[in-house]
Amino acid sequence: xxxxxxxxxxxxxxxxxxxxxxxxxxxxxxxxxxxxxxxxxxxxxxxxxxxxxxxxxxxxxxxxxxxxxxxxxxxxxxxxxxxxxxxxxxxxxxxxxxxxxxxxxxxxxxxxxxxxxxxxxxxxxxxxxxxxxxxxxxxxxxxxxxxxxxxxxxxxxxxxxxxxxxxxxxxxxxxxxxxxxxxxxxxxxxxxxxxxxxxxxxxxxxxxxxxxxxxxxxxxxxxxxxxxxxxxxxxxxxxxxxxxxxxxx
Ligand SMILES: [Zn+2]
Numbered sequence: 176x177x178x179x180x181x182x183x184x185x186x187x188x189x190x191x192x193x194x195x196x197x198x199x200x201x202x203x204x205x206x207x208x209x210x211x212x213x214x215x216x217x218x219x220x221x222x223x224x225x226x227x228x229x230x231x232x233x234x235x236x237x238x239x240x241x242x243x244x245x246x247x248x249x250x251x252x253x254x255x256x257x258x259x260x261x262x263x264x265x266x267x268x269x270x271x272x273x274x275x276x277x278x279x280x281x282x283x284x285x286x287x288x289x290x291x292x293x294x295x296x297x298x299x300x301x302x303x304x305x306x307x308x309x310x311x312x313x314x315x316x317x318x319x320x321x322x323x324x325x326x327x328x329x330x331x332x333x334x335x336x337x338x339x340x341x342x343x344x345x346x347x348x349x350x351x352x353x354x355x356x357x358x359x360x361x362x363x364x365x366x367x368x369x370x371x372x373x374x375x376x377x378x379x380x381x382x383x384x385x386x387x388x389x390x391x392x393x394x395x396x397x398x399x400x401x402x403x404x405x406x407x408x409x410x411x412x413x414x415x416x417x418x419x420x421x422x423x424x
Contacts, residue, residue, distance in 0.1 A: 189312035202255040216280050218422055221308035223286035223299045223376065224269035225315040225386075226251035226262035235297050236339035238378035245375055247295030252318030254398035261392060262290055264401060265314045268389065271411035272314070278413065279424075282361065284308050290418035310421070311347060311377055312414065313386035316401065325394045326364030330355045330377070330386040338378040345383035353387060353417030360413030363390055363397075387414065 227248060234244040251261030266287070273283045284306035286299045294302070303311040317328070329350035334343045350368050358365040366388075371377065377384050388398045389410055400406050 197358075202282075208280075217282075217424060218309040219282035219284060219307055220276055220418060221284040221286060221303035221306050221311045221382070222269045222272060223303065223311070223313045224262065224265040225313055225376075226260075227287065227292050227294065228262060228290045229293070231293060231295060231325060233295075235375060236375060237294050237375045240382050241338070242380075245296075247297070252316055252392040254392045254402065255322065256395040256398045259398070259402055261316045261318075262390075264316055264392070266290055267407060267413050268414075269314050271407060272414050273314075275411055276416040276418070278390075281407075281418070282308075292413070296374070296376035297379045300376050300384075303384075304354070304379075304381045308382060310418070311380050311382050311384040311386065312418070314414075315386055315388050317388040317391045319391060319394075321370075322393055322395065325391050325397045326366040327354065327357055327361075327390055328366035328369050328388045330369050330371040330374060330388065331372075332377050332384070336372040336378070337375055339380060339384070342380065342383050346385055350385040350419045352420040353385060353414055356416035356420055357387065357410065357413035360409045360416060366390050 210261075226308075230250040231247040232249075233247050235247050237243045237245050251262045266289075269285065270288070273285055276283050284303065286302050287294060300311070318326070331346040332339045332343050333351040334340055336343060339346075347368060354365055354368065357363070369384070374386065377386060390401050392398045392401070401410070
């Protein structure tokens with residue numbers, strides 16, 4: 176009596192494994208489940224919320240094989256009116272963006288999900304590379320000595336970038352798509368696309384990469400705006416719309 180019982184259990188387990196295997200295959204091929212509903216499965220997006228609770232001023236190479244070094248991760252800006260540190264705003268928007276993208280059927284890889292991490296810009300790029308993501312979005316806010324400076328810009332690697340020149344064209348197109356939709360959604364001024372070849376987190380990337388400067392924390396009114404939940408929802412939605420536009424969804 177014992178043997179048939181064991182065999183039956185084995186059969187049941189095997190059937191369960193096969194069924195769950197089939198289910199997983201079907202899911203990953205066509206749909207992604209989100210909030211109990213099925214949505215069309217899209218690309219994978221790596222998101223890095225720039226900076227962290229404590230800066231790390233140890234040095235690292237600005238790109239593969241480079242002798243030029245920069246601090247691993249700087250402190251970032253802080254709100255002129257609200258005092259909000261950039262790392263906190265960046266993570267808030269990153270998390271909102273994550274939610275929107277998942278709801279739209281994207282896969283999302285978050286480089287960080289808390290503020291108290293110790294991740295250099297190079298490590299962040301390597302994480303994004305390893306995640307299997309199709310594109311890498313770096314979320315930042317700007318700062319200037321001029322308190323009237325305002326608006327959003329996108330930083331991408333140029334065609335003459337020593338490390339990632341092959342990523343220049345798609346990164347530029349990605350930047351353009353996001354900036355357009357972001358400014359449309361938020362009403363923020365567009366400061367345009369800016370070529371930057373000195374950014375460690377960009378130079379170590381192996382996938383199209385862009386860094387959004389969402390607005391100026393050094394501008395009192397823009398700082399206040401960016402802390403409002405309603406505006407934050409628009410900021411994240413604008414970035415998501417830009418990603419949709421880039422992939423043609
Ligand atoms: Zn920053």
